[in-house]
Amino acid sequence: xxxxxxxxRVTIHDVARAAGVSRQTVSRALNDKGEIDHSTKxxxxxxxxxxxxxxxxxxxxxxxxxxxxxxxVIPDLLNPFFTEVAAAALEAARAHGWHVVVYDTADSxxxxxxxxxxxxxxxxxxxxxxxxxEAEIEQxxxxxxxVLIDRGDDTERFSSIRIDGRDGVRAAISHLxxxxxxxxxxxxxxxxxxxxxxxxWFADAMTACGLGGGRVCRAEQSVxxxxxxxxxxxxxxxxxxxxxxFNDIIAIGALRAARRLGREVPRDxxxxxxxxxxxxxxxxxxxxxxxLDIRKLGALAVEQTARLLTRNSPLDPDQLVARAxxxxxxxx
Amino acid sequence: xxxxxxxxRVTIHDVARAAGVSRQTVSRALNDKGEIDHSTKxxxxxxxxxxxxxxxxxxxxxxxxxxxxxxxVIPDLLNPFFTEVAAAALEAARAHGWHVVVYDTADSxxxxxxxxxxxxxxxxxxxxxxxxxEAEIEQxxxxxxxVLIDRGDDTERFSSIRIDGRDGVRAAISHLxxxxxxxxxxxxxxxxxxxxxxxxWFADAMTACGLGGGRVCRAEQSVxxxxxxxxxxxxxxxxxxxxxxFNDIIAIGALRAARRLGREVPRDxxxxxxxxxxxxxxxxxxxxxxxLDIRKLGALAVEQTARLLTRNSPLDPDQLVARAxxxxxxxx
DNA sequence: TTGAAAGCGATACCAT
DNA sequence: ATGGTATCGCTTTCAA
Numbered sequence: 001x002x003x004x005x006x007x008x009r010v011t012i013h014d015v016a017r018a019a020g021v022s023r024q025t026v027s028r029a030l031n032d033k034g035e036i037d038h039s040t041k042x043x044x045x046x047x048x049x050x051x052x053x054x055x056x057x058x059x060x061x062x063x064x065x066x067x068x069x070x071x072x073v074i075p076d077l078l079n080p081f082f083t084e085v086a087a088a089a090l091e092a093a094r095a096h097g098w099h100v101v102v103y104d105t106a107d108s109x110x111x112x113x114x115x116x117x118x119x120x121x122x123x124x125x126x127x128x129x130x131x132x133x134e135a136e137i138e139q140x141x142x143x144x145x146x147v148l149i150d151r152g153d154d155t156e157r158f159s160s161i162r163i164d165g166r167d168g169v170r171a172a173i174s175h176l177x178x179x180x181x182x183x184x185x186x187x188x189x190x191x192x193x194x195x196x197x198x199x200x201w202f203a204d205a206m207t208a209c210g211l212g213g214g215r216v217c218r219a220e221q222s223v224x225x226x227x228x229x230x231x232x233x234x235x236x237x238x239x240x241x242x243x244x245x246f247n248d249i250i251a252i253g254a255l256r257a258a259r260r261l262g263r264e265v266p267r268d269x270x271x272x273x274x275x276x277x278x279x280x281x282x283x284x285x286x287x288x289x290x291x292l293d294i295r296k297l298g299a300l301a302v303e304q305t306a307r308l309l310t311r312n313s314p315l316d317p318d319q320l321v322a323r324a325x326x327x328x329x330x331x332x
Numbered sequence: 333x334x335x336x337x338x339x340x341r342v343t344i345h346d347v348a349r350a351a352g353v354s355r356q357t358v359s360r361a362l363n364d365k366g367e368i369d370h371s372t373k374x375x376x377x378x379x380x381x382x383x384x385x386x387x388x389x390x391x392x393x394x395x396x397x398x399x400x401x402x403x404x405v406i407p408d409l410l411n412p413f414f415t416e417v418a419a420a421a422l423e424a425a426r427a428h429g430w431h432v433v434v435y436d437t438a439d440s441x442x443x444x445x446x447x448x449x450x451x452x453x454x455x456x457x458x459x460x461x462x463x464x465x466e467a468e469i470e471q472x473x474x475x476x477x478x479v480l481i482d483r484g485d486d487t488e489r490f491s492s493i494r495i496d497g498r499d500g501v502r503a504a505i506s507h508l509x510x511x512x513x514x515x516x517x518x519x520x521x522x523x524x525x526x527x528x529x530x531x532x533w534f535a536d537a538m539t540a541c542g543l544g545g546g547r548v549c550r551a552e553q554s555v556x557x558x559x560x561x562x563x564x565x566x567x568x569x570x571x572x573x574x575x576x577x578f579n580d581i582i583a584i585g586a587l588r589a590a591r592r593l594g595r596e597v598p599r600d601x602x603x604x605x606x607x608x609x610x611x612x613x614x615x616x617x618x619x620x621x622x623x624l625d626i627r628k629l630g631a632l633a634v635e636q637t638a639r640l641l642t643r644n645s646p647l648d649p650d651q652l653v654a655r656a657x658x659x660x661x662x663x664x
Numbered sequence: 665t666t667g668a669a670a671g672c673g674a675t676a677c678c679a680t
Numbered sequence: 681a682t683g684g685t686a687t688c689g690c691t692t693t694c695a696a
């Protein structure tokens with residue numbers, strides 16, 4: 001068996017002893033305070049280096065109540081949309097000098113719970129995506145500032161950054177109709193039992209355009225999910241000439257499936273996604289999308305967190321909204 | 333002006349007083365220890381809830397020396413390769429029960445320094461990408477376990493996960509040659525002054541195939557960088573029929589530029605990238621690449637960190653290697 | 665310039 | 681079942 005490390009932690013005390021000074025003097029030397037003799041300081045620094053001393057972040061945090069850490073909870077970092085949200089949040093948090101602890105819940109409710117469990121004792125605030133009931137989250141976070149992102153409409157207890165794509169989706173459908181499309185389908189997400197809010201916007205827009213409910217298929221939130229969903233949709237409704245999707249990743253799947261099925265986009269099938277991820281500009285044809293300002297979304301979430309943290313006039317719900325607007329590219 | 337929060341922190345002491353018990357009893361109630369009367373426990377819990385009490389993570393960390401946090405330093409989270417590395421590291425870290433604090437250095441040496449500065453007092457180990465000189469990193473991390481990823485060859489002081497793509501690149505070039513290509517170019521990265529290690533592999537492979545040095549252009553690590561680099565390359569050497577690129581993101585830029593220039597891939601121009609990011613399967617045509625097992629890369633980095641952390645037989649350099657192998661798809 | 669002592673907020677150990 | 685006391689490692693305050 002390997003010879004275990006039975007080495008006790010090197011503390012400030014050890015350094016003090018080695019340098020022949022008191023602990024306070026060590027503290028002074030290490031923290032670049034004035035009021036210390038240059039040679040003493042050097043001696044302390046040498047001793048610290050020699051012993052491999054590192055201050056305990058806990059002990060230090062205990063006395064100097066500064067450093068703030070926030071937990072960022074993301075369902076799936078590999079989903080480009082969430083990647084962008086994370087990057088945006090990271091950037092905004094850095095401006096505040098915060099440390100961001102990132103958790104990927106792997107799109108699983110259980111992981112979410114486990115994450116929440118360990119997370120809460122490690123951070124000063126929580127930002128991110130949660131699918132569990134509010135009561136559950138509340139119980140686990142007990143008093144921690146929490147900012148949810150894109151949490152449907154059931155957000156009573158927590159601040160939530162809402163996404164408002166109603167007008168954007170309306171514009172998307174209008175555009176399709178003006179382009180001559182009549183049989184328009186939607187690829188909704190499949191995560192929950194009920195249709196998504198985005199589906200509701202879609203349905204409203206269809207109605208507003210004098211069209212029926214539209215054909216809907218459910219899709220997993222992945223490229224593959226989008227592919228098979230489009231296949232199902234077209235199998236059931238071969239006459240569909242345009243699709244709106246829950247998000248861009250699904251749309252990109254639809255693009256691929258269309259190609260495979262020999263439908264040229266946008267000639268034989270128009271596709272409009274939702275989110276406006278960068279990835280949409282890399283595929284061929286470039287993806288039209290009801291696009292969010294994702295950086296602003298992240299900044300908003302962080303801003304609200306900051307206000308909650310300082311108990312300083314939190315933004316109210318109608319300021320916590322990120323609008324999504326139609327951004328036309330090549331796919332529709 | 334907003335009425336500032338002058339509220340002192342609620343401590344275990346306050347809860348104890350409110351519940352009419354001692355602090356220890358509060359601790360018991362909150363940590364689900366046995367040896368406590370049910371009604372007492374309930375009373376304590378109620379008091380805690382009422383006061384909005386949250387244990388100090390610092391105080392707790394000080395006495396229970398468990399929770400481990402590692403800092404993950406990434407140059408640019410929006411670069412799909414780094415996204416994948418981050419996701420892989422996150423996953424591996426979760427298995428250890430670690431918390432991962434993520435820092436995006438925005439590809440800037442200065443940010444890197446700033447990050448290192450604040451980071452070191454917040455984590456128990458550091459993993460990631462660094463471009464600064466080792467001596468500088470060492471000075472800033474002083475004794476913290478550090479695991480570098482893909483740090484060229486100048487890695488004396490730290491553990492580093494090396495990427496070995498020599499054979500993979502050789503295979504790539506051989507494949508091109510066998511497909512009839514003779515004039516092969518490379519789009520190297522432009523971050524540093526010297527050519528990259530990957531360029532050296534390229535040059536060696538070219539030599540081994542009896543071809544000259546090949547035409548090289550520098551590219552920024554972005555799709556746009558790849559686009560303009562390919563344009564330059566073809567402007568200077570219109571006779572080039574195949575390119576190998578520093579990484580996939582640049583290759584994808586090359587793909588786009590080729591399309592714009594009316595060169596069909598792979599017929600008029602073969603393209604092979606490096607990294608093997610998922611994104612490569614989403615573009616058209618799908619990207620051939622000298623591909624890494626990125627999850628393994630992340631797992632390896634975390635594994636070594638764990639060993640360093642426990643001072644438990646760290647892996648030696650030749651075990652810290654991620655091989656990259658040719659993965660042929662449609663672009664070559 | 666330096667040191668002694670008093671916290672910071674929790675948990676562990678040992679009494680009771 | 682509950683409370684007293686020591687302790688974790690550091691910084692701050694105040695004397696010397």
